[in-house]
Amino acid sequence: MSELALPTPPIEKHRPSLSRAPASNIDEDEKEQGLTAPPVLVHPKRELRADVRKLSFWYGDFQALHAVNLPVVNNGVTALIGASGCGKSTLLRCFNRMHDLYPGTRYDGDIMLLPEEKNIVSVKIDPIMVRLRIGMVFQKPNPFPKSIYENVASGLRVRGITQRAALDERVESSLRQAALWDEVKDRLHQSALGLSGGQQQRLCIARTLAPNPEIILFDEPTSALDPIATAKIEDLFHDLRSDYTIVIVTHNMQQAARISDYTAFMHLGRMVEFQATDDFFVNPSHLRTEQYITGRFG
């Protein structure tokens, strides 16, 4: 586990230049508090795998995302943090078009898959195509009511892989990647619902890893788990981060600090700040960010 120290900056360091800067497109409340300013986006120095460009999103009439930008580095971990309800999950779920399942949702802007420059939120793209390339792990472990084996194999079966040998091989290797193999190898054909919460979540990770997706999305994958299970899953990230492109939502800043390469901070549906994680926590450039990471709200 990385030992990223987290010296929190002193509180009440006023940044008048920022906080007073008049900004367009701001809520009334925010203006009164003088807290909003144009987003601060420090562009990553690393190769990108995807790039969110001016993405807006609506649940019916409610606009949950406002022209969000976000670079996603290749083979690295990008963390999204922000107060509850700020739109982290909403943004994450745009990546695999999960919102398409619900009527009345609407995207505007792009999420470019790079290098081919394909806009995956375009209506022209079949969401199933997108989901076959981008996997997702959810907040609550959600194993299917089937055997452990079938859970891991399900993503492969969807992709038309049915040869026993290929399945066996891939099931084992993904369970190993998810550090679950030793615990379940003797009960592969028992129901997955018999596993503990932490095991179930690792099973879901194995299930997502099995077809080798290009990007993996994690929505607060440890928030329903106890500290020990959390630690196990955080360890996993260190093994995965060099091979997979990962976007993770977390409400735990320390977790973001521990496992991510880049961190983005959202507030009320807007992207406020994006920086390399090391800089983000030491030197946030935005007053809101600072207030958030020092616990003044959220």
Place this chain on the structure above:
Amino acid sequence: MSELALPTPPIEKHRPSLSRAPASNIDEDEKEQGLTAPPVLVHPKRELRADVRKLSFWYGDFQALHAVNLPVVNNGVTALIGASGCGKSTLLRCFNRMHDLYPGTRYDGDIMLLPEEKNIVSVKIDPIMVRLRIGMVFQKPNPFPKSIYENVASGLRVRGITQRAALDERVESSLRQAALWDEVKDRLHQSALGLSGGQQQRLCIARTLAPNPEIILFDEPTSALDPIATAKIEDLFHDLRSDYTIVIVTHNMQQAARISDYTAFMHLGRMVEFQATDDFFVNPSHLRTEQYITGRFG
């Protein structure tokens, strides 16, 4: 709003003496990690209103509280913090015997109401009597589907008070105490469900204040609210703390620091540390506490 600064202590300050201390009654996991030690209880210098003594509590077979001790100071705010699932709510709900509503729950030990030394978790005490003396405000605002007036009056009505004048007087004064009067005085007889989340929570506080209970329990009263509503409610505490005895659960350490006189830290159903709030955050005496307040877990 108080401006309690929160200088977090440096991380990785090892306290070998504590972490190595062998302690009885510890989980296996904990032992391995060498993190548990006997609780550190700094006895408050102020008069007490209640005293939790070796309280254990079971949900069926699951023991959620292990011989917890906690002094509750008179006319002051005692905050309970700890990671999710550590038993904060469980402890709080022992105070008004809320658990009695559910079958299979069991108390052991005492919560002494002082100065009369009455054990309110004793089976001999009628839980309704306890609830008539100890009020509670919940995490999610839960106004009754009635008018604003009737919501506030409800506590009085169940106590058999029906004279209009007495009700009117008390409704107004508790709404004032809850800083809600000005916002609702023109719509007292409209449904409480039409209020915003923050207003609803203040209404619930007014409802609890109305019969003037001896102790008021708050279970994460602001965690479902936005920052502005939160700030308003935190302000309330400063007005109430000198007249009411308050116990509050919060997951937000900064909030605990801002509003409480004493802070208790729980971990896995055990009381780990109890200190005056000013000392608690500056100088935690227990490694676990320190790790928690610096965000190493939770």
Place this chain on the structure above:
Amino acid sequence: MTTQIQTELTPMQAAAPENEQERDRIIARKSRRSDWFFAAGGLIVLFLSMGLLLALLFDLGFSGASRIDFEFLTSFPSRRAEDAGILSAWVGTTLVMIVTAILSVPLGVMAGIYLEEYAPKNWVTTLIDINISNLAGVPSIIYGLLALGLFVYMFDMGSTVLVAGMVLALLILPVVIVSTREAVRSIPQITKEGAYGIGADKWQTVAHYILPAARPGILTGAIVGLSRAVGETAPVITIGALTYIAFLPNSPLQSEFPFLNFDWLNSAFTVMPIQMFNWLSRPQTDFHINAAATGLVLIIMTLLMNLIAIVIRYRLRRQNVA
């Protein structure tokens, strides 16, 4: 700080191999197609079953609507189809429903609240629970046998409005109980805890906080139950309802003190489904038209009742969301 990174990007190990993309495309297309076929199939089944209701309504409408007029509603049955009406039938149905509602709703609500709020979790409760779910599935004609054996013969009450009302009340009791339980269960635990939290005891919580909040749900259940009772035929036949009744029971209201009259409870009666059954089993087409007209009245009545129930539930749901 790099700008325009994307364009400068060196070709990477990233993109999926061509064949994999091709495979994905095929899978996506197949998925789309199978989804489309299933959705089409589902829609067809949906329209088939909905269409059937419509066909039924239309058929009844075509055959019966022309027969429904003031005369039809205010005449007694007659040997001449064209003179026959359903006056005694709908009055009978109304009286029976009054008895049914008065008996089943309070009992059902009390039982439902007891089971949801009071009953300790033990084998007695489990037994009552299984028992009620079984009662809900007991064929209605068995209730008819119960009433025949118990009320008509053992208690010697005869086949009266009261007995019919009682048997139908027993029949819909499970419906009222189950919907009460659901309504009570759907009240957020947090509201109940709020009530206990202010020091209310069980009865106060139930009477002042649970019942008012559960009222729409209970009402819905009661109406649905009554709409079922309106259409029930078998149990009423079993207790021996008459087929030819050309008079009305005494009015429940009277001019002299005490203004209420309970003779009607002991009156012989007929109800609409029985009148319909009677006309249906006659061979003459003219009577079939009467049957269709009765069916139409019956179906409109039950659909209206259900509609009311649905509207209540809909408004309830909106209220809960707000």
Place this chain on the structure above:
Amino acid sequence: QNVPTVLIDGSSTVFPISEAVAEEFQKDQKGKTRVTVGVSGTGGGFKKFCRGELDITGASRPIKKSEMELCAQNNVEYIEMPIAIDALATIIHPDNKFAECLSVDELKTMWAPEAQGKITNWNQINPKFPDAPLVLFGAGTDSGTYDYYTFAIVGKEHSSRGDFTATEDDNVTVQGVSRDQNALGFLGLAYYDHNKDKIKRVAIRQADGSCVLPSVETAVDGTYQPLTRPIFYYVDKSKADQKHVADYIHFAFNPKNQQALVNEVGYVSLPENIAVAATKKFDMRTTGTHFGGGSKVGVKMEDLVK
């Protein structure tokens, strides 16, 4: 204020008459009197009647020994009155061309208790008949029609096979036969009369070989044998003194009403002198039965109203 109610039950054969009379009577009384008419069948009617539950019971056969005893047990005395003359009709589907005339023996083969479960095809009755399933409908076991039909055809009252659709409601028989090419059933003439377009009546081959169709005429002239019979009202003597019951009976046996109502529903009405005599018999409260507790073939109407 309880409205006086005439309670009638019993025969389904008599039901159409009672229904018609009741309807007109209630109109005539303008709501001062009520009439309820049940359809329990003759046997069912007698059971209730002899328990003292009814004012009048309709019967399509004379009272039986067992029923007489039951009435005696309960001290129920009865006035026996013929209300009309009926013929029993055997009916088939209109498209049935092979069974238009049947002999009593053929019918007996069909209906005898021994046929149960065995005689299930038309060609078992007569080899000339087609190979087609035999579907039977008939009056229920509580009915006088059933008793009289079995008495006349099988030779023993209340004795027949049991695997047919036996119903107290003759309408069901019409329904069933009209919907099935291979069906046969029996019922009162009135029901045939009302449903001529749906069903066909079967002629009975008489001893002389002639085929006689059931009809009002053949019933009156007595050529339709052995299935012509009188049908009855039995009035409880203890109830006869009640004004509304007496009014009802006077209304029913008023010769004008007889003519209009009985004929309308498809039976042979009583000749005027017989109707008057019947009313007189009622007014005299002459109790008892003319029959010794069983059906007879070919009784004289005059004897019945003495």
Place this chain on the structure above:
Amino acid sequence: MDDAIARPPIHRFMPTPAYRARRLAMDRISRIAMFCAAALSVLITTGIVYVLVSESWGFFTTVPLLDFLTDTQWTPVFANPRFGIWPLLTATLWAAGIALLIAIPLGTVLAIYLSEFARPSVRETVKPCLEMLEAVPTIVYGYFALLVLTPFFQKFIPGLGGFNLLVPGIVLGIMILPYVVSVSEDAMRAVPGSLREGAYALGMSRLQTGLRVIVPGAFSGITAAYVLGMSRAVGETMVLAVAAGQGPNLTLDPREGAATITAYIVQMSLGDLPHGSLAYQSIFAVGLVLFLITLLFNVIGYYLRKRYREVY
């Protein structure tokens, strides 16, 4: 900080002892009344069992149980009384079987369609409509089966009797369809949305999600829907009494008419049934059989339903 000392003591509102006593009494009375109401349901069942068993007792003292269970003819009130339940039972099972043949496939497809394919707005409209279908009085379905559908089907199916088991069976299937749909759709809805999203996230189509994840997840609930649907079909009365005929008929051909248990009870009830006669007792005997069959289905259904509720 402790300036409260300086202030007048706060008045704590507490109920008077008299008020407490009144509340306590009310609480106790209401509890007893409600318990009685709940216990009434047990009384009903006891009443049903008592009536059925005591009346059947008389029947079975006349009729050997063995005959009842093995004889193939049912003619209890005729010259040659035979007491085999089989003609009634087979007719009952035929009708219920045909009904299930219609209701299971259509119901399952419709349930999957509603829970996985239909937009919520469609679902919210369709479900009440289905409930309405459920509310149509059965006698109206009987009308439909007898006077509309049977003549219609007679044009296509040679040898279809005027009374038959086929058409009422089909109508019965349509009648229980809404019930099967609503119970199995409830079970499918009860499968947590997170499983659904998990399936979609793997790239599954709606159909795959439905068949591979939702149906297995809701399996016990769906089975419960079938079993409870069967129970309803077995106990349904008027459609069969009206359209399936009232003659006991042991047959393997659903084109023929045959009396079901329920139709037999109705038929006998239409006449006068003197208390204590064999005919009177016979309807209780067959009623007991009917009750036991539905009891079996209902209890199985109860446990299956409970299970899917417990899983999630």
